[in-house]
Amino acid sequence: MADFQDPSIIQGQTTAALDSHLAPRPASGNCDREVLLELKGISKQFGDNQVLDNIDLTLYRGEAVAIIGPSGTGKSTILRIIAGLLSPDAGEVYVQGQRREGLIEDSPDPVGIxxxxxxxxxxDSLSVEENVGFLLYQHSRLPAQQIRQIVDDVLDMVGLPGTGNRFPAELSGGMRKRVSFARAIVSNPENPQDRPALLLYDEPTAGLDPIASTVIEDLIRAIQRNNGCSSYLIVTHQDSTIRRTADRVIFLHRGRIQWQGPVTAVDETDNPFVRQFFSGRVEGPIQMVQ
Known part of the structure; x- marks a missing residue:
């Protein structure tokens, strides 16, 4: 079934419009330089392919960090290890100072991810409302009517009011992305500490046109503002997404961090990996796989 164009894009939805639904919530305490996540010596190999090779990474509360680099260099693998969906072969993962043992279901993190x-x-077989409220229906004791109201509020946040009865096949690509955002940020009001303090985005603007990408980029920033000291890691190849959503950039190639710095430095650095990546040149240290 062909996607139809997202009506909110036709109307030119802006950051200001999103912010009307996402009123900033005051942060509790000072999040400046408070370490939220640490990866120490993380390695992962699939067969003969060394995907990650002794990766060290620190993320602070309130940070927005983009992980970039050529395809197949382990960016999504890092996200899955952080999320507790995949175990590293070596190394340690610390969330808010506590080491995670095993996968996420074995040792829940002290902070929501x-x-x-x-x-x-x-x-595909569930409605938008059932998708967004899935964890609440499965793991809370909230009445169905309250869950539906929570879901409606979150859908309104991401600019999709009145879509709860629709199914994924009826939505455009950009709308499906926003439904997945709503599912990631929904939380049980009886357990506010479970509200995600860390969001992981895996290529959130891939396959979207420039206008749809702008809507998603604005939404990512608006969600962060609304959540006080929340942080996020975003994997992306898209230039506009890197520049509009990241405060800091980490460049990954062949399983190692080759460069990192503020997003404002990507046009100033002499690092050959970064220069080749942003210029799109064939010649350089990044070799195309034939």
């Missing part, structure tokens, strides 16, 4: 997958990963 939400993940937005590249392909939205919605349940």
């Amino acid at each position: 939400g993940m937005v997958f590249q392909q939205a990963a919605l349940f």
Whole structure:
């Protein structure tokens, strides 16, 4: 079934319009330089392919960090290890100072982590409301009517009011992305500490046109503002997404961090990996796989 154009894009939805639904919530305490996540010596190999090779990474509360680099260099693998969906072969993961043992279901993190997958990963047989409220229906004791209201509020936040009864196949690509955002940020009001303090975005603007990408980029920033000291890691190849959503950039190639710095430095650095990536040149240290 062909996607139809998202009506909110036709109307030129702006950051200001999103902010009308996402009123900033005051942060509790000072999040400046407070470490939220640490990866120490993370390695992962699939067969003969060394995907990650002794990666160290620190993320602070309130930070917006983009992980960039050529395809197949382990960017999405890092997200899955952080989310607790994949175990590293070596190394340690610390969330808010506590080491995670095993996968996420074995040792829940002291801080919520939400993940937005590249392909939205919605349940095709469930409505939008059932997709967004899935965890609340499965793991809370809230009455169905209250869950529906929570879901309606979150859908309104992401600019999709009145879509709860529709199914994923009826939505455009940009709308499905936003439904996955709503699912990632929904939380049980009886357990506010479970609200995600860390969001992981895996190629959230892949396959979208420039206008739809702008809507998603604005939404990512608006969600962060609304959540006080929340942080996010975003994997992307798209130049506009890097520049509009990241405060800091980490460049990954062949399983290692080759460069990192503020997003404002990507046009100033002499690092050959960064220069080749942003210029699109064939010649350089990044070799195309034939």
